[in-house]
Amino acid sequence: MDIDFELPVVFNAIPHGRKTKATMVGTVPVSVDLAECGRGELDPVATVRFDGQLDRPTSYFHRGGDLFVPHCRLEDLPRTFVPYEKNTSYLFHKADRSIRLTVDNARMDGRRSYVYPKALAEARTWTKPLDLRPLTDIKFTEPYQDGIDSQISRHRERCARLLLSEGLVYLRVxxxxxxxxxxxxxxxxxxxxxxxxxxxxxxxxxxxxxxxxxxxxxxxxxxxxxxxxxxxxxxxxxxxxxxxxxxxxxxxxxxxxxxxxxxxxxxxxxxxxxxxxxxxxxxxxxxxxxxxxxxxxxxxxxxxxxxxxxxxxxxxxxxxxxxxxxxxxxxxxxxxxxxxxxxxxxxxxxx
Incomplete structure (x- = not known):
């Protein structure tokens, strides 16, 4: 099943009207075909409470040599995230961390002008999350395409651990x-x-x-x-x-x-x-x-x-x-x- 994501990415490029490169942050569309199976193809293996009786049990299922646990309902699967917000989901945890590290480094020693669009640097001055725009709405040249492609590949790799079955998303663990x-x-x-x-x-x-x-x-x-x-x-x-x-x-x-x-x-x-x-x-x-x-x-x-x-x-x-x-x-x-x-x-x- 094809799922459309808006993936936040960070990379270097020359913003329109400038002569030097800046740290750009925006979103790109990524479509991923999630693996699917029938509920009967998931064989129960074990139920585990990791924190005793106070913890909700985690159910493990087997399919094709791998173990899976319930992750979320399909309608609750995040399609994007807002950098610097709390509780980033599994799919975007590493992407959020990468953007935070890159943006924070670019802002060190008063180099706010190196983060573009400018509103993003201003948002971090007030420790606010980043309200991102699609890259198609931002004018720039000479993007570091390999950097963008590698972030998209990492997102696809994380999605490869997901399995869809009758409206529920499972995670390979x-x-x-x-x-x-x-x-x-x-x-x-x-x-x-x-x-x-x-x-x-x-x-x-x-x-x-x-x-x-x-x-x-x-x-x-x-x-x-x-x-x-x-x-x-x-x-x-x-x-x-x-x-x-x-x-x-x-x-x-x-x-x-x-x-x-x-x-x-x-x-x-x-x-x-x-x-x-x-x-x-x-x-x-x-x-x-x-x-x-x-x-x-x-x-x-x-x-x-x-x-x-x-x-x-x-x-x-x-x-x-x-x-x-x-x-x-x-x-x-x-x-x-x-x-x-x-x-x-x-x-x-x-x-």
Whole structure:
């Protein structure tokens, strides 16, 4: 189904009547053909409450090897956005951020004249949103067309994650997991256990993402979860802060996460994310950083598992890698999961 958008874009061009380039902001029409399917083609997989009983449940559906969650009704799907307004939708979040960064940079050091149309610079002087006009209504020459085209391509890529079914729009997402963080409570080993929403990039070390957990488990891997907790010395196999109502499984056969493999990446990413000035210098640490930063939580070199073992060894030898003993314990248990896994998939290697 074709959906027409008015996409705000930012680029350099020479405004009419000027001799030098300025930062231009306006809208361009973009038509996108959204994928469609019948409601019967969406198979229920799981219902997850990410914030316990206070949270509305998120329903996951399977189609064609991917998982989808309800996004909005078709009539509520935004067709455009106003830069600097609050609560920009998923489709336009990155576009809004790009425009904000570009316009703010252009206005630094009193360079308001570099933002065009002029009314946009004046609007930002009063911290108002940008009331944009179509580019067809603005006279300019020598536009940076590649910049415009790349923004349109990014918008199409985000739209490619949408699926329309009987008036509802669904969003393709990553498979959720159960996350575990070990801790000490009243002198006794404890664990924070919760469903974890994975972004489209999976578990990452991005500044805006939380610290990766000690370990993660597929939604139906209760045996693996309980074994990990027992090995960590958590006295209760069902800690008080874990409620099975948080996850209701409908079709576990659609789940694809391997608990041990994703936990290895999460453990490595946790080291990278928590890195501070106290982190020691060693080739093992350099290699671990390189792999984590160039990989993702489903595709990484198998060397990462060995590097976690090496990281534990050099930490014991006095080169600080971990900030506390529960990070050491969590990493050690993950390496044991890695060694005990019954099936090993071929993973890529970097040269």
């Amino acid at each position: 990553s498979e959720p997991v159960i996350a575990v963080d070990l801790d000490l409570k009243n002198g006794v080993s404890d664990a924070w256990i919760r469903p974890l929403w994975r972004s489209s990039h999976g578990i990452t070390t991005a500044k805006t993402d939380p610290i990766p957990p000690h370990a993660v488990f597929r939604l139906d891997d209760e045996d693996g979860l309980l074994s990990f907790l027992a090995a960590a010395g958590v006295p209760d196999s069902r800690p008080e802060n874990w409620n099975t109502v948080s996850v209701a499984l409908h079709d576990a056969s659609r789940l694809a996460v391997d608990s041990s493999e994703m936990s290895v990446y999460s453990a490595g990413a946790r080291i990278v994310k928590k890195a501070q000035d106290w982190l020691g210098e060693h080739q093992v640490i350099d290699d671990l950083f390189r792999i984590v930063e160039r990989s993702n939580d489903t595709e990484y070199p198998s060397q990462l598992g060995d590097l976690l073992l090496d990281a534990l060894a050099i930490h014991r030898d006095g080169i600080r890698v971990f900030s506390n003993e529960y990070d050491v314990l969590g990493t050690r248990l993950v390496t044991e999961m890695w060694d005990d896994r019954s099936v090993s998939l071929a993973l890529p290697s970097f040269k």
